[in-house]
Amino acid sequence: GAGVSQSPSNKVTEKGKDVELRCDPISGHTALYWYRQSLGQGLEFLIYFQGNSAPDKSGLPSDRFSAERTGGSVSTLTIQRTQQEDSAVYLCASSWTPSNQPQHFGDGTRLSIL
Amino acid sequence: GENVEQHPSTLSVQEGDSAVIKCTYSDSASNYFPWYKQELGKRPQLIIDIRSNVGEKKDQRIAVTLNKTAKHFSLHITETQPEDSAVYFCAARGRDNYGQNFVFGPGTRLSVLP
Numbered sequence: 001g002a003g004v005s006q007s008p009s010n011k012v013t014e015k016g017k018d019v020e021l022r023c024d025p026i027s028g029h030t031a032l033y034w035y036r037q038s039l040g041q042g043l044e045f046l047i048y049f050q051g052n053s054a055p056d057k058s059g060l061p062s063d064r065f066s067a068e069r070t071g072g073s074v075s076t077l078t079i080q081r082t083q084q085e086d087s088a089v090y091l092c093a094s095s096w097t098p099s100n101q102p103q104h105f106g107d108g109t110r111l112s113i114l
Numbered sequence: 115g116e117n118v119e120q121h122p123s124t125l126s127v128q129e130g131d132s133a134v135i136k137c138t139y140s141d142s143a144s145n146y147f148p149w150y151k152q153e154l155g156k157r158p159q160l161i162i163d164i165r166s167n168v169g170e171k172k173d174q175r176i177a178v179t180l181n182k183t184a185k186h187f188s189l190h191i192t193e194t195q196p197e198d199s200a201v202y203f204c205a206a207r208g209r210d211n212y213g214q215n216f217v218f219g220p221g222t223r224l225s226v227l228p
Binding site: 107 | 163
């Protein structure tokens, strides 16, 4: 596709369950970012992948959060043992490698923990 | 690391008036400064950007200025319209080194009153 694709668009799950969120970046983009956005709030950085380098995980809020990027393309963000405070919109973005290129965002996954 | 501040957090203007949002950054190595507009329930979308070798850029009713010495940049919207109502995020992107290098400001909620 032409843009960043995220799935599912909405996810409702019970507290304590594990969830997987998927991001398919724009073809050729080597950089991939995950952000979390709570209602009415800003963009909270979670994790950054750049090519084959080790990811920057400095934004992950706890060890229940993890992410991987297979083959330098699709990324999966996993949240284990979900808590109600995990409820938010999870946004993925991708960009070209040069530092003066913009990020392109997907539509996000709205996660609701009951 | 980079730190981006953004002011004001909320801004209300009358339709037809101008709106100005200001951001400051801390890392003098940052060389790319995009602005994103996020409408309610939608993805952030790039509206304009500026690179460090340019002092000003304009696109119809939107302009961005950059002062590298003072490390601040501003978004100017002229002849505001109700559809300009949204949250605006500035960002600064530094060298393409290992690590998260794309930092967003906390956002400005712009309301254009008819």
